[in-house]
Amino acid sequence: MDRRKFLKYGGATIAGLTLGNYFGDKLFAKHINKNGWEGPYGEEKYEITFCTQCPAGCGMNVKVSDGFPTTATGNSSCPIAQGKLCPKGVAAPYLMYDPDRWVAPVIRENPFSSPWQKVSWEKALATFADALKKLQDSGREKKLMWLMSDEHSSFTLLVRKFMRAFGSPNLFTIKNDRDPAAKKSNALMFNASTYPIYDIENASLILSFGTPFLENWGSPTFQHRAYSRLRDPSSGLRGQFIHVEPRFSPTAIKADIWLANKPGTEGYVALGIAYVLVKERMYNSKFISKHCRDFGDFRDLILKNVSPQKIEEISGIPYVQIRKVAHMFARAKNPLAIAERRPFSNGLFASCASLSLNLLVGSVNQKGGLLTDNQTLLREFWEDELLATQEHTSLEDNLTSLDDLAEVIASNPEKRPAVVVISDSRCLSGIHGKSSFLKAIREVPLVVSLSPYKDDSSYSANLVLPDHTFLEKWQDRFVFGNTMNNAYTCSKPLAKPLLNTMDKADTIIRVASLLGGRIQKTMQQKNHQDAIRSTAKRFFDSGRASSGKIFGEKNLPDNFEDFFLTLVKNGGWYEQSSARPTPRANVNQLYSFATGELFSKELWKGPQKADEQKGYPYTLYPFDVLSLSSIGNQNQPLLQEIVTQLVDGAWTVWCEINPKTAEKERLRNGESAILESPLGKLEVKVCHYEGIPEDAIGLFIGNESLDGGRWARKGAIAPADLLPFKSDEGEKYPLSIVTKVKLTKIG
Incomplete structure (x- = not known):
C-alpha cells in the first residue's frame, strides 16, 4: 500500500491504530470483479479450518486468493458441519478485515481520559511482565485476575498452567453457551456428569419447552440439518414438532403446534402433560418397571398435587390443548422432550419435568430419544487435562455472576485485583453484570485485553496485546456439544498475519519467559503450535484416539507423526457418542424437588x-x-x-x-x-x-x-x-x- 492510499483509508481509523477499510475494500472489489481495481486474482486454493464464532466448532473450507481468505463453506467431512455453515460461519473470514482491528499493541495511561498510543511488542510485553513481577516481589500473586470464555483448548490449558505457576487462584471461565439446569437435572435423574444429548434427527415427535433449537442453541448447523431429516417424508412418516414458548419465535414458526404460555411457566406445562400420562395410564409401564424405582410415590404426588385447573391458571394454556399434546406424545414412535434455554428461574424444575416425560414414555437411551451420558473417552481425556493443570477457585465461594464479582471489586479494596487480563470479548457477550464489572475495574492499575478488536474487553483496558484472528494462527478445540458426535478440531494458519499482532498463546509464553524462574519452567512450550502438538500427542499416547476417526479417513494412522499431520490436514478427529444402559433413575428424589415440599411451598406459586x-x-x-x-x-x-x-x-x-x-x-x-x-x-x-x-x-x-x-x-x-x-x-x-x-x- 502506498502512502497516499494509507492516508486515505487510515483517516477513518483511530489515529491509525485500527485497520480501516483498505483491505476490506480491496477484497470485495476482487471478489466482485476478478479484474478489479488492483488487478486480477493470482493463486486460488481451499484450506481447511474450523469456525470459532460460537462453541459448536463447525469445520470449514476457506477459499484463499493471493494469500487472503475470502469465502467459507462447510467441511463435508466434519460430522458437525457436514458441508454446511450457519450465517456466523459464512461471515467468519471477514473478521480478518474488520476495520476496527488493532494494528499493533496500544497503551494508555488512563482508560477514560488518555488517548491510545502504539507501542512496540517489546515495550508492551515488558509493561505486562513488569506489573506481574511487582506482584511477585511483594507477595501479592493473588492480585492477578484472569477472565476467559469456557474454551476447551490448548490455550485454556496454557492459561491454567500460567495461573497455577504464578500463584493466583483467580481464573474465571465464563460459561455462556448452554443451560446449566439441563446438566443438573441430568445428574439428579440419571446420575450423569454431563449434559444430555438429544437424538433430534431420529425422533418422530419433538416436544420443545422454550428451547430455541432452530435459533441459537448448540450447533445451529447440526440442529437445522437434524430438523430437515425429522421433516423428510421419504423416511415414511413426516415427524411432528410441538413448541411451548410465549413468543412466536423462528422456532415456534416451524412448529405444527405452538402453545403460547405465560413467561417462565414451561415447567408447569410439562407437569400438566405428565399428569395426563399418569392419570390416563399412558406411560410405558414395562420401561418404568425395569428402569425406575419409587414410581408409585411419584404417581401419587402427581395425582394429589396437580389439577387441570391449576396448570391452566398458571401456564395460561387451556387444559384441552395440554391433553391433546400429551396424547400425541404418548402415541409417537420416538418422542423426545427438550427443555434447554437461556438460564431462567425454575429452569431446573422445567428441565426435570421435561426429562420425566422422556422417562414416562421410555424414550431414554433409545433411538430418537434422550441420551443421558456423554462421558466418552474424549471427554475423559479433557477432564484429565484439567485435573493436571489444577482447578481454580474464585475470589468468593458464593460468586454467581459478573455483577457479584463487580461488587467484590468495588466494595472491598483488599480483594481488588492489581492486574486484570481479559482473554476475549465472548466471555462478556450477553452476560448479566458486564457493564457494572467493566466500570468496577476502572480502579485497577492495569487491565490487559488480548482481543484483536476494539470491543468491550478494551473498554476499561490500559494495554491491548492484540491476538491474531483465527485464520492467522494455530488453534484447536475439544467440542462437546448436544450433537451425536464429540470432536477434537485442529488447524494451522491459513494466511500470514495481516497486522503487527501476536497469537495470544505466544503472548503468554513470551511473558512467562520474561518472568523467568518457576513460571518459565512450567511453560515449556515454544509457541502455540508446540502447545497444540503436545496436547495432540498426549491424546494419541493415551490410546483414546483409537475410539474414533480423523475427518474423511477410514483408518487411523498407527504413529503420532502421521496422526498429527492428517489431523491438521483434515481439520479434526471425532468419536460417536454411544448410549449405555439406562440407569435406575430415582424419580422420587427428582420429584421431591419438583413436586414434594418445594411444590407446595414455593414452586406452586409460579416462577420467581x-x-x-x-x-x-x-x-x-x-x-x-x-x-x-x-x-x-x-x-x-x-x-x-x-x-x-x-x-x-x-x-x-x-x-x-x-x-x-x-x-x-x-x-x-x-x-x-x-x-x-x-x-x-x-x-x-x-x-x-x-x-x-x-x-x-x-x-x-x-x-x-x-x-x-x-x-x-x-x-x-x-x-x-x-x-x-x-x-x-x-x-x-x-x-x-x-x-x-x-x-x-x-x-
Missing part, C-alpha cells in the same frame, strides 16, 4: 419474580438470535443486516411490542423509546410484532457493546443488565427472573 413496583406494567421476555448471540465481536455488517427476519430490527437494539399494546402506548413502528426496568434504562427501537403477548415486551439480548467498532451498537448499559438475576436455592449460577418493565416514548 422481581419485587413488584408500580408503573411497570409489562413482563420482559428476553431472547437470543442466531446471527449475533454467543459471539464476541458484534462489529460484523453481514450479521447485523440479517439479525432478524421477524421485524425491522437490523443494526439496532430493538424491542418487540404487540400492535395492540403499541396503540395503547401510542408508539409507532420504528420509532425510538426508553425501555426501563427497576435496574436501568435502555434506548431501543420499537418494532410492532403480533407474535409477542399483549402484556409482554420482547428484548433481544446480545447486540450491545460499551466500546465496540463502527457497526456495533454502543450504549451505557447492556440489555442483559435490565434483568435482575437471582439464584435458586442451592444453585450457584445466575438466573433471569420474571421482570416488569415500562416503555416510554422519546420526546
Whole structure:
C-alpha cells in the first residue's frame, strides 16, 4: 500500500491504530470483479479450518486468493458441519478485515481520559511482565485476575498452567453457551456428569419447552440439518414438532403446534402433560418397571398435587390443548422432550419435568430419544487435562455472576485485583453484570485485553496485546456439544498475519519467559503450535484416539507423526457418542424437588419474580438470535443486516411490542423509546410484532457493546443488565427472573 492510499483509508481509523477499510475494500472489489481495481486474482486454493464464532466448532473450507481468505463453506467431512455453515460461519473470514482491528499493541495511561498510543511488542510485553513481577516481589500473586470464555483448548490449558505457576487462584471461565439446569437435572435423574444429548434427527415427535433449537442453541448447523431429516417424508412418516414458548419465535414458526404460555411457566406445562400420562395410564409401564424405582410415590404426588385447573391458571394454556399434546406424545414412535434455554428461574424444575416425560414414555437411551451420558473417552481425556493443570477457585465461594464479582471489586479494596487480563470479548457477550464489572475495574492499575478488536474487553483496558484472528494462527478445540458426535478440531494458519499482532498463546509464553524462574519452567512450550502438538500427542499416547476417526479417513494412522499431520490436514478427529444402559433413575428424589415440599411451598406459586413496583406494567421476555448471540465481536455488517427476519430490527437494539399494546402506548413502528426496568434504562427501537403477548415486551439480548467498532451498537448499559438475576436455592449460577418493565416514548 502506498502512502497516499494509507492516508486515505487510515483517516477513518483511530489515529491509525485500527485497520480501516483498505483491505476490506480491496477484497470485495476482487471478489466482485476478478479484474478489479488492483488487478486480477493470482493463486486460488481451499484450506481447511474450523469456525470459532460460537462453541459448536463447525469445520470449514476457506477459499484463499493471493494469500487472503475470502469465502467459507462447510467441511463435508466434519460430522458437525457436514458441508454446511450457519450465517456466523459464512461471515467468519471477514473478521480478518474488520476495520476496527488493532494494528499493533496500544497503551494508555488512563482508560477514560488518555488517548491510545502504539507501542512496540517489546515495550508492551515488558509493561505486562513488569506489573506481574511487582506482584511477585511483594507477595501479592493473588492480585492477578484472569477472565476467559469456557474454551476447551490448548490455550485454556496454557492459561491454567500460567495461573497455577504464578500463584493466583483467580481464573474465571465464563460459561455462556448452554443451560446449566439441563446438566443438573441430568445428574439428579440419571446420575450423569454431563449434559444430555438429544437424538433430534431420529425422533418422530419433538416436544420443545422454550428451547430455541432452530435459533441459537448448540450447533445451529447440526440442529437445522437434524430438523430437515425429522421433516423428510421419504423416511415414511413426516415427524411432528410441538413448541411451548410465549413468543412466536423462528422456532415456534416451524412448529405444527405452538402453545403460547405465560413467561417462565414451561415447567408447569410439562407437569400438566405428565399428569395426563399418569392419570390416563399412558406411560410405558414395562420401561418404568425395569428402569425406575419409587414410581408409585411419584404417581401419587402427581395425582394429589396437580389439577387441570391449576396448570391452566398458571401456564395460561387451556387444559384441552395440554391433553391433546400429551396424547400425541404418548402415541409417537420416538418422542423426545427438550427443555434447554437461556438460564431462567425454575429452569431446573422445567428441565426435570421435561426429562420425566422422556422417562414416562421410555424414550431414554433409545433411538430418537434422550441420551443421558456423554462421558466418552474424549471427554475423559479433557477432564484429565484439567485435573493436571489444577482447578481454580474464585475470589468468593458464593460468586454467581459478573455483577457479584463487580461488587467484590468495588466494595472491598483488599480483594481488588492489581492486574486484570481479559482473554476475549465472548466471555462478556450477553452476560448479566458486564457493564457494572467493566466500570468496577476502572480502579485497577492495569487491565490487559488480548482481543484483536476494539470491543468491550478494551473498554476499561490500559494495554491491548492484540491476538491474531483465527485464520492467522494455530488453534484447536475439544467440542462437546448436544450433537451425536464429540470432536477434537485442529488447524494451522491459513494466511500470514495481516497486522503487527501476536497469537495470544505466544503472548503468554513470551511473558512467562520474561518472568523467568518457576513460571518459565512450567511453560515449556515454544509457541502455540508446540502447545497444540503436545496436547495432540498426549491424546494419541493415551490410546483414546483409537475410539474414533480423523475427518474423511477410514483408518487411523498407527504413529503420532502421521496422526498429527492428517489431523491438521483434515481439520479434526471425532468419536460417536454411544448410549449405555439406562440407569435406575430415582424419580422420587427428582420429584421431591419438583413436586414434594418445594411444590407446595414455593414452586406452586409460579416462577420467581422481581419485587413488584408500580408503573411497570409489562413482563420482559428476553431472547437470543442466531446471527449475533454467543459471539464476541458484534462489529460484523453481514450479521447485523440479517439479525432478524421477524421485524425491522437490523443494526439496532430493538424491542418487540404487540400492535395492540403499541396503540395503547401510542408508539409507532420504528420509532425510538426508553425501555426501563427497576435496574436501568435502555434506548431501543420499537418494532410492532403480533407474535409477542399483549402484556409482554420482547428484548433481544446480545447486540450491545460499551466500546465496540463502527457497526456495533454502543450504549451505557447492556440489555442483559435490565434483568435482575437471582439464584435458586442451592444453585450457584445466575438466573433471569420474571421482570416488569415500562416503555416510554422519546420526546
